[in-house]
Amino acid sequence: xxxxxxxxxxxxxxxxxxxxxxxxxxxxxxxxxxxxxxxxxxxxxxxxxxxxxxxxxxxxxxxxxxxxxxxxxxxxxxxxxxxxxxxxxxxxxxxxxxxxxxxxxxxxxxxxxxxxxxxxxxxxxxxxxxxxxxxxxxxxxxxxxxxxxxxxxxxxxxxxxxxxxxxxxxxxxxxxxxxxxxxxxxxxxxxxxxxxxxxxxxxxxxxxxxxxxxxxxxxxxxxxxxxxxxxxxxxxxxxxxxxxxxxxxxx
Amino acid sequence: xxxxxxxxxxxxxxxxxxxxxxxxxxxxxxxxxxxxxxxxxxxxxxxxxxxxxxxxxxxxxxxxxxxxxxxxxxxxxxxxxxxxxxxxxxxxxxxxxxxxxxxxxxxxxxxxxxxxxxxxxxxxxxxxxxxxxxxxxxxxxxxxxxxxxxxxxxxxxxxxxxxxxxxxxxxxxxxxxxxxxxxxxxxxxxxxxxxxxxxxxxxxxxxxxxxxxxxxxxxxxxxxxxxxxxxxxxxxxxxxxxxxxxxxxxx
DNA sequence: CGTAACTTTGATTAGTATCAAAAATGGTGG
DNA sequence: CCACCATTTTTGATACTAATCAAAGTTACG
Numbered sequence: 001x002x003x004x005x006x007x008x009x010x011x012x013x014x015x016x017x018x019x020x021x022x023x024x025x026x027x028x029x030x031x032x033x034x035x036x037x038x039x040x041x042x043x044x045x046x047x048x049x050x051x052x053x054x055x056x057x058x059x060x061x062x063x064x065x066x067x068x069x070x071x072x073x074x075x076x077x078x079x080x081x082x083x084x085x086x087x088x089x090x091x092x093x094x095x096x097x098x099x100x101x102x103x104x105x106x107x108x109x110x111x112x113x114x115x116x117x118x119x120x121x122x123x124x125x126x127x128x129x130x131x132x133x134x135x136x137x138x139x140x141x142x143x144x145x146x147x148x149x150x151x152x153x154x155x156x157x158x159x160x161x162x163x164x165x166x167x168x169x170x171x172x173x174x175x176x177x178x179x180x181x182x183x184x185x186x187x188x189x190x191x192x193x194x195x196x197x198x199x200x201x202x203x204x205x206x207x208x209x210x211x212x213x214x215x216x217x218x219x220x221x222x223x224x225x226x227x228x229x230x231x232x233x234x235x236x237x238x239x240x241x242x243x244x245x246x247x248x249x250x251x
Numbered sequence: 252x253x254x255x256x257x258x259x260x261x262x263x264x265x266x267x268x269x270x271x272x273x274x275x276x277x278x279x280x281x282x283x284x285x286x287x288x289x290x291x292x293x294x295x296x297x298x299x300x301x302x303x304x305x306x307x308x309x310x311x312x313x314x315x316x317x318x319x320x321x322x323x324x325x326x327x328x329x330x331x332x333x334x335x336x337x338x339x340x341x342x343x344x345x346x347x348x349x350x351x352x353x354x355x356x357x358x359x360x361x362x363x364x365x366x367x368x369x370x371x372x373x374x375x376x377x378x379x380x381x382x383x384x385x386x387x388x389x390x391x392x393x394x395x396x397x398x399x400x401x402x403x404x405x406x407x408x409x410x411x412x413x414x415x416x417x418x419x420x421x422x423x424x425x426x427x428x429x430x431x432x433x434x435x436x437x438x439x440x441x442x443x444x445x446x447x448x449x450x451x452x453x454x455x456x457x458x459x460x461x462x463x464x465x466x467x468x469x470x471x472x473x474x475x476x477x478x479x480x481x482x483x484x485x486x487x488x489x490x491x492x493x494x495x496x497x498x499x500x501x502x
Numbered sequence: 503c504g505t506a507a508c509t510t511t512g513a514t515t516a517g518t519a520t521c522a523a524a525a526a527t528g529g530t531g532g
Numbered sequence: 533c534c535a536c537c538a539t540t541t542t543t544g545a546t547a548c549t550a551a552t553c554a555a556a557g558t559t560a561c562g
Binding site: 434435436446447450451454 | 507508509510511
């Protein structure tokens, strides 16, 4: 039962990328998956290991990161319910980054071998997965810009805008309020700043009346100005295909 | 003739990602391509436009970039002969970044429609292209780390290490010397620094005996130390599949 | 040769990091 | 339900890295 529901989630995800036919869906439903509950901070994939399975998030949050030899951590992506967690690693020989649970979370686990077979047997499904990874990559590119060329205020404003939109797609945010389950230290590692500075920037955004916070809940008070300050445009999220283009006025 | 050679280049590139059978190769050879010579700084793809063609670099260098509303530019990738220039855009509706010639260069141009058809008809070829884009993404991820969590010396050292290896794969570097056709301003835009600071760091790397430069030629004098300072590991380049794993001791 | 693009150097400033410690929050076991 | 401990958030003071501004050399090129 639970597996059934989980498989449907995978189908829905891929259909949002590309239409699938009945045979495609049947092949996905035949996947030998199992569900798993992950504790916060537990690892789904470790850098240097050969990927054995690929997961789809059912609930909770997860993130990818790398650690430098000096011990600094850079978060490379944050994932929300409905998203694939490691298509990026599953078709390469060895994982080049870590994937870790951010909160407690539920995942469907697909063995890599089965996933690869599915991709070979069902070109259409492979294509949908490919597009999914391409959109992940588009986000990576935007993050390079964020961290390379925006100052601290813009960086954080941009991150908050991105999360607002992605959470709406995941059905986890209404209007412009959402629960951001990250500590300020994790935010810092996502935007390449220190936790202390993140704290000051968040307060500054509040002071300017752009957002308001209550513990980990964020409300975007002035979307237009926040977007402007964060140099945010939703283009790179590629909502064209089935996303909430209509919902967002994001230019 | 020229087209023939260009098509072979595409075949070789894809074969380095995944073995292809004769039918696959035949399908590639049937692609309606044409060659084109690009002036330095001319655009291959512009952000916001629907991608119409996808190019493979035959000679010269190209790069991807985005520009913020404040006018800052961030280079997101640098491409070398043999590489695909915009698989990343070709399977999405609208380009989210620019692709521009760095030097004068020769490309083979493939119409997007033909490329998409090829991907649908030849799952194997699609898979090879997918893997190619996944490796591009792995480089994006490493660049997020570079720009987010390494100081200026490490950033530039890392970039120089990456180029050394990739140029060897492209057959454009012997040992640890190569021609780097980028201005210091372009290097700055790739690593998220100012040109002035890039200049100082390059001099510092020379002073420390790690590299030596003569106009745009770079020689890596002390590979081990440079790699160490730059926190460089070749893992993310995914040379496992047919790359020069043997050539490089890169851990 | 002359001019534009690029590199180099110097002086100063700005933006973040670092260090340290206090306040708040959240969870746990008694 | 309270007391306690660990984690997280907040604040303050100071240090540094890299940016900015300005201008002199240098190189490439038409």
